Amino acid sequence: DAGVIQSPRHEVTEMGQEVTLRCKPISGHDYLFWYRQTMMRGLELLIYFNNNVPIDDSGMPEDRFSAKMPNASFSTLKIQPSEPRDSAVYFCASSYSPNSNQPQHFGDGTRLSIL
Amino acid sequence: SQQGEEDPQALSIQEGENATMNCSYKTSINNLQWYRQNSGRGLVHLILIRSNEREKHSGRLRVTLDTSKKSSSLLITASRAADTASYFCATETYNTDKLIFGTGTRLQVFP
Numbered sequence: 005d006a007g008v009i010q011s012p013r014h015e016v017t018e019m020g021q022e023v024t025l026r027c028k029p030i031s032g033h034d035y036l037f038w039y040r041q042t043m044m045r046g047l048e049l050l051i052y053f054n055n056n057v058p059i060d061d062s063g064m065p066e067d068r069f070s071a072k073m074p075n076a077s078f079s080t081l082k083i084q085p086s087e088p089r090d091s092a093v094y095f096c097a098s099s100y101s102p103n104s105n106q107p108q109h110f111g112d113g114t115r116l117s118i119l
Numbered sequence: 120s121q122q123g124e125e126d127p128q129a130l131s132i133q134e135g136e137n138a139t140m141n142c143s144y145k146t147s148i149n150n151l152q153w154y155r156q157n158s159g160r161g162l163v164h165l166i167l168i169r170s171n172e173r174e175k176h177s178g179r180l181r182v183t184l185d186t187s188k189k190s191s192s193l194l195i196t197a198s199r200a201a202d203t204a205s206y207f208c209a210t211e212t213y214n215t216d217k218l219i220f221g222t223g224t225r226l227q228v229f230p
Contacts, residue, residue, distance in 0.1 A: 008161070035216060037218075046220065046221075046222050046223065047162075047207070047220040047223075049217055049218070049219075052216065052217065054216065059216065060216075060217065095161055095162070097161075097162075101216075105149070105150050105167060105169060105211075107152060107164035107167055108162075108164065108218060109164070110154075110161030110162040110163070111161050112159075112160050112161045113160075113161055
């Protein structure tokens with residue numbers, strides 16, 4: 005079975021540019037999560053979706069960040085405009101309904117560097 | 120915000136030794152999960168223990184949960200060089216769909 009697929013694996017871009025990160029969850033999973041991992045702050049939940057609907061975006065740092073899930077098999081996380089402090093590894097994860105004691109399945113992440 | 124604090128932050132052992140990592144958390148939980156992260160990769164789920172369970176085994180992994188102390192431990196027995204990775208605990212609280220991850224323990228197993 006294919007796992008969670010993220011693209012690109014690496015992104016290097018200049019400050020001020022728009023960045024779009026992509027995620028394909030595991031087929032049949034109804035929850036999708038976006039995380040950011042840095043040395044200083046560890047693994048932070050940014051936003052999550054249930055059945056393509058955003059449920060909690062309280063972790064999104066600021067208005068420069070936005071996320072969409074137009075269908076059950078695709079989600080994007082967009083940063084516009086990007087800043088050097090956005091440099092981090094961004095992970096997407098998917099799961100069945102979490103309250104049924106289901107684990108999350110992570111992609112291999114996008115390593116983002118903003119110069 | 121991070122609910123879980125892990126201890127130690129880093130651990131170095133020889134192959135064949137046991138490795139023990141501890142996790143403390145702050146609020147009541149529905150379950151606690153342990154994940155492994157190899158360098159440059161995503162997190163991989165290892166084991167889930169429910170709040171009404173006290174101990175769980177999976178292969179060389181043993182997890183304990185003490186809800187009165189709000190703590191958990193992960194024991195890896197007979198460690199191998201391939202166990203070298205970071206290990207994270209994550210808690211799921213009632214009435215939420217979110218996992219809150221701890222700070223992680225970096226384990227290095229020398230051959």
